[in-house]
Amino acid sequence: MSDLVQWSGNLLYASFIMYLVATFLFGGSIRQKKDGEKQDVNRWGKLGITVTVIGFIAQLGYFFTRWAAAGHAPVSNLFEFITFFSMMLVGAFIIIYFMYRLAVLGVFALPVALIIIAYASMFPRDISPLIPALQSQWLHIHVTTVAAGEGILAISFIAGLIYLVKTLDHSKRSKQTIWLEVIMYSLVAVIGFVAVTMAFTMSGYEAKFDYVNKEGQAAQETFNLPAIVGPNEGELLTPGQFEPLVEMPAFINSKKLNTVIWSLGAGALLYGLIRLLARKRVGALVQPLVKNVNTDLMDEVSYRSVLIGFPVFTLGGLIFAMIWAQIAWTRFWGWDPKEVWALITWLFYAAFLHLRLSKGWHGEKSAWLAVIGFVIIMFNLIAVNLVIAGLHSYA
Amino acid sequence: MGKVKCECGHVNPHGTVLCESCGRALTEEAQKEKLHDMRYEGSARRSQTYNKSIVDKVWNFFSSVKVGIWLIVLTLVASSLGTIFPQKLFIPNNVSPETYYEETYGTAGKIYYTLGFYDLYNSIWFIALIAAIGVSLVICSLDRVIPLYRALKNQRVARHGTFMKKQRLFASKQGAIQPEELDKIKEGLKSKRYRIREEDGSLLAEKGRFSRWGPYVNHIGLIIFLIGAMLRSVQGMYIDELLWIREGETLEIPGTKGEYYLKNEKFTIENYDKEKDPEVFNAALERTGSIVKNYQTDAVLYKDENQDLPGAKPKLVKVKEEEIRVNEPMKFDNFALYQDSFSKDEMKAMELALTNKATKEEAGRVNIDLFNPKDTYDLGKGYKVEVLGYYPDYDGVGENGEPKTKSPVPNNPAFLFKMISPEHPDGEISFTAIRQTLEPVGETEYKMEFRGIETRNISALTVRKDLTLWILGIGGAIFMIGVVQGAYWNHRRLWIRQIDGEIYVAAHTNKNWHGLKREINPLIENTAVPIPEDQQA
Numbered sequence: 001m002s003d004l005v006q007w008s009g010n011l012l013y014a015s016f017i018m019y020l021v022a023t024f025l026f027g028g029s030i031r032q033k034k035d036g037e038k039q040d041v042n043r044w045g046k047l048g049i050t051v052t053v054i055g056f057i058a059q060l061g062y063f064f065t066r067w068a069a070a071g072h073a074p075v076s077n078l079f080e081f082i083t084f085f086s087m088m089l090v091g092a093f094i095i096i097y098f099m100y101r102l103a104v105l106g107v108f109a110l111p112v113a114l115i116i117i118a119y120a121s122m123f124p125r126d127i128s129p130l131i132p133a134l135q136s137q138w139l140h141i142h143v144t145t146v147a148a149g150e151g152i153l154a155i156s157f158i159a160g161l162i163y164l165v166k167t168l169d170h171s172k173r174s175k176q177t178i179w180l181e182v183i184m185y186s187l188v189a190v191i192g193f194v195a196v197t198m199a200f201t202m203s204g205y206e207a208k209f210d211y212v213n214k215e216g217q218a219a220q221e222t223f224n225l226p227a228i229v230g231p232n233e234g235e236l237l238t239p240g241q242f243e244p245l246v247e248m249p250a251f252i253n254s255k256k257l258n259t260v261i262w263s264l265g266a267g268a269l270l271y272g273l274i275r276l277l278a279r280k281r282v283g284a285l286v287q288p289l290v291k292n293v294n295t296d297l298m299d300e301v302s303y304r305s306v307l308i309g310f311p312v313f314t315l316g317g318l319i320f321a322m323i324w325a326q327i328a329w330t331r332f333w334g335w336d337p338k339e340v341w342a343l344i345t346w347l348f349y350a351a352f353l354h355l356r357l358s359k360g361w362h363g364e365k366s367a368w369l370a371v372i373g374f375v376i377i378m379f380n381l382i383a384v385n386l387v388i389a390g391l392h393s394y395a
Numbered sequence: 396m397g398k399v400k401c402e403c404g405h406v407n408p409h410g411t412v413l414c415e416s417c418g419r420a421l422t423e424e425a426q427k428e429k430l431h432d433m434r435y436e437g438s439a440r441r442s443q444t445y446n447k448s449i450v451d452k453v454w455n456f457f458s459s460v461k462v463g464i465w466l467i468v469l470t471l472v473a474s475s476l477g478t479i480f481p482q483k484l485f486i487p488n489n490v491s492p493e494t495y496y497e498e499t500y501g502t503a504g505k506i507y508y509t510l511g512f513y514d515l516y517n518s519i520w521f522i523a524l525i526a527a528i529g530v531s532l533v534i535c536s537l538d539r540v541i542p543l544y545r546a547l548k549n550q551r552v553a554r555h556g557t558f559m560k561k562q563r564l565f566a567s568k569q570g571a572i573q574p575e576e577l578d579k580i581k582e583g584l585k586s587k588r589y590r591i592r593e594e595d596g597s598l599l600a601e602k603g604r605f606s607r608w609g610p611y612v613n614h615i616g617l618i619i620f621l622i623g624a625m626l627r628s629v630q631g632m633y634i635d636e637l638l639w640i641r642e643g644e645t646l647e648i649p650g651t652k653g654e655y656y657l658k659n660e661k662f663t664i665e666n667y668d669k670e671k672d673p674e675v676f677n678a679a680l681e682r683t684g685s686i687v688k689n690y691q692t693d694a695v696l697y698k699d700e701n702q703d704l705p706g707a708k709p710k711l712v713k714v715k716e717e718e719i720r721v722n723e724p725m726k727f728d729n730f731a732l733y734q735d736s737f738s739k740d741e742m743k744a745m746e747l748a749l750t751n752k753a754t755k756e757e758a759g760r761v762n763i764d765l766f767n768p769k770d771t772y773d774l775g776k777g778y779k780v781e782v783l784g785y786y787p788d789y790d791g792v793g794e795n796g797e798p799k800t801k802s803p804v805p806n807n808p809a810f811l812f813k814m815i816s817p818e819h820p821d822g823e824i825s826f827t828a829i830r831q832t833l834e835p836v837g838e839t840e841y842k843m844e845f846r847g848i849e850t851r852n853i854s855a856l857t858v859r860k861d862l863t864l865w866i867l868g869i870g871g872a873i874f875m876i877g878v879v880q881g882a883y884w885n886h887r888r889l890w891i892r893q894i895d896g897e898i899y900v901a902a903h904t905n906k907n908w909h910g911l912k913r914e915i916n917p918l919i920e921n922t923a924v925p926i927p928e929d930q931q932a
Contacts, residue, residue, distance in 0.1 A: 002674070002675070005675060069675050070673075070675060071673065100909075124679075124682060126676075126678040126679035126682060127675045127676060127678070127679060128676065128679035128680075128683070128686065129667045129672060129673075129676040129679065129680075129686055129688065131686060131687055132687060132688070132689055132690050132720065132721035132722065132734075133721050133722065135720075135721070135722055136722040138722075214499060249501065250499075251499050251500050296909075297909055300907065300908065300909050303906070304907060307882040307883075307906070308882065308883070310878065310882060311875065311878045311879050311882050311883070314874070314875065314878060315875060318871075319871050319875065322867075322871070326861075326864070327722055327724070328721060328722045330724075330731075330733040330735065330857040330859050331635075331859070332864075332867070334484070335477065335482055335484070335516045337478040340474050340475070340477060340478050341475075341478065343474060344471050344474050344475055347467050347468075347470060347471040347474070348471060350467055351464050351467045351468055351471070354460055354463060354464050354467070355464060357434070357460075357610075357906075358434070358460035358461075358464075359460065359461065359464070384478070
């Protein structure tokens with residue numbers, strides 16, 4: 001049994017390395033000058049997609065070995081779900097790659113997948129048994145379809161991002177370049193989160209607090225990062241550890257907020273460093289990678305991904321979700337925050353499609369919408385589970 | 396209103412922009428356009444044609460996609476507001492929302508409550524927003540689908556030269572197509588599953604027209620879904636009750652009008668066990684403590700045969716026996732019973748011993764049913780216990796010296812006993828609660844000693860009937876069909892004509908222009924027909 005778990009972990013690790021290697025291979029492939037429209041994929045690109053596919057197979061291996069070990073599909077906690085989402089993102093990338101043969105997609109999609117896997121592995125990785133509400137075939141059906149839909153929609157974000165990096169004028173400060181930098185910074189902040197968490201976990205930092213919780217009762221909390229913000233009426237129990245600078249009101253989860261502050265801080269540091277070394281915006285830094293991109297084609301890839309992903313998301317995130325909610329929670333719809341945000345995601349992409357079809361929002365506008373759509377998906381994936389507690393908070 | 400007759404002879408409805416048949420521009424604006432707006436084939440839409448009566452105005456308002464998008468965005472933003480703080484439904488049910496939000500979230504919570512966001516999804520304005528989306532769906536669809544249908548049905552093969560010139564993909568070239576060249580192109584198109592129509596040397600290849608109906612099909616699905624959701628408020632369509640049922644109890648199932656009864660044989664909570672369950676779970680169990688494996692009510696369903704006889708005692712006939720678990724409701728006759736909640740270890744019976752304080756000898760034991768205590772318990776041999784007072788939820792002594800009870804539920808049972816023994820035939824008075832004995836009227840020789848308590852679990856089952864589900868199912872299915880139809884297929888057309896010694900070629904698709912180019916360019920490459928150029932790029 002534990003052998004399987006060991007194997008599973010190793011396979012995930014292997015896929016991580018493969019995606020990393022493939023990123024550089026794809027990067028190498030776009031160095032050669034070619035017209036974007038009828039691009040023959042060169043040797044580097046072929047190598048890149050081969051390594052990606054092998055990585056994807058390795059990740060599938062992780063998924064199924066873990067499934068065999070646990071007896072249920074590994075989509076039941078945040079680590080498992082986010083990892084699965086990254087797998088679907090890579091899967092969607094592979095499909096779109098074979099439709100359009102665009103190496104540049106890989107240069108952006110794979111790093112995003114890498115960041116997501118790294119982020120996922122910061123959550124507890126134990127195989128946990130299923131609580132009664134999750135003991136259903138619908139767990140597999142609903143969660144995998146949602147992740148697949150979101151993975152495909154994420155490709156539209158990747159294409160939109162490439163579009164923006166290519167078309168925006170990075171030499172001047174504008175609203176657009178600032179927002180693009182915000183997106184870049186957010187990606188860097190996730191890396192910051194991973195770095196900070198790993199550093200303090202390895203050093204074994206622990207600070208225990210006595211505090212008064214939301215219900216007015218005494219409780220205890222262990223911080224694994226030095227507490228910049230501390231819990232409500234918190235009292236540090238571990239001697240010699242960092243005393244919080246600010247105390248939070250009871251309804252705010254200070255531990256999570258503290259982690260967010262650390263991540264944003266570390267992200268700012270990293271981002272500042274990049275800016276300092278490169279002496280230009282991150283958007284401008286990566287722009288040479290996209291100089292041969294056909295923007296029209298990128299716009300179409302972005303739109304196409306939404307067209308493919310939207311029905312899948314609807315099926316998994318709303319229809320299957322409602323069927324299962326009727327079985328497990330007695331009602332198909334109950335305005336649980338996760339449900340609401342799935343509806344918001346759906347409404348957003350519905351608006352996207354209408355704006356595009358009827359109002360002619362092509363090109364840059366459409367690219368921004370694709371970016372916002374991904375932000376909403378990420379919000380639902382992460383913030384709703386961690387910040388807005390509801391029925392879906394399993395991790 | 397007069398109809399518009401095109402030069403080609405086709406009679407178009409009033410308001411048509413591009414002739415349904417030949418595509419010639421019928422309005423001045425259309426004649427001036429650089430590229431034709433092909434979104435609805437230049438058909439006559441009611442909203443673009445009439446704007447006189449109030450009906451026209453309402454129609455035109457709701458037929459606008461812009462309005463539709465605004466409604467979607469407003470609903471989206473409103474929905475997100477409802478997730479800032481928990482909704483009324485999710486706050487503890489023993490507190491009043493009025494104070495809860497302010498106490499828990501401070502000023503922001505107070506504002507949230509005052510604005511009514513604590514019950515946002517049931518607010519009139521939110522429901523009105525959803526209703527407006529419903530209206531917009533109907534009108535938007537009707538305004539477009541009928542004219543679009545007419546235009547696509549009446550299109551003829553040979554389109555007017557200007558129509559072709561104003562397509563996004565177009566090219567023209569001096570020359571003539573050889574018949575064998577045309578055959579080759581036709582064959583290529585056929586292999587790509589195009590349907591081909593020809594009229595005096597002109598050619599129209601078309602495929603995937605049905606994908607144009609996708610949006611309308613999915614809107615129909617949505618409308619059906621919304622209607623289904625609305626029907627929930629119709630009497631008898633929807634029942635939502637909660638049944639708290641103790642182990643061993645048989646109760647009428649609420650909402651069934653006395654037709655069905657349920658017996659709770661046993662309620663079980665089972666946790667994962669490190670020893671018994673797979674070893675892979677051990678790490679997680681150590682980290683989080685205990686994890687529940689199962690909530691289960693072993694239930695028996697009965698039907699009352701005497702339901703129709705007024706005044707008659709229920710005559711229960713067993714229908715079936717089932718284990719109700721989370722995710723596994725018991726179903727019968729449009730009803731479903733779901734495992735919803737529970738209360739563990741409610742006190743059921745209490746055992747006490749009549750004991751001589753000095754010798755510690757037991758004269759006998761009484762087992763008191765806490766829901767139905769007897770007045771006297773005869774222990775024989777002259778020993779007897781009378782229950783003078785029973786306080787199921789004992790809450791101290793009141794100002795008048797009487798013991799008080801908070802509720803009729805035995806949370807903290809206490810008794811006032813009269814203990815009769817051969818030594819004290821008139822009885823001694825003792826007040827006995829759990830781990831507490833008082834002697835209110837003088838010291839006694841005997842006492843009632845607490846021996847034990849019998850508990851049982853209570854299961855809470857949701858009783859649900861929802862006759863709208865099948866409508867919602869149909870709506871959802873139609874929506875999915877429509878959305879897939881519209882998203883995964885494209886409507887593509889290619890026109891080839893020879894006009895005055897020139898070859899005209901034009902192509903149109905409702906989306907995915909690169910795909911269209913990639914599909915048709917190889918087919919007409921190396922022929923006399925020029926490759927159409929993208930006039931928008």
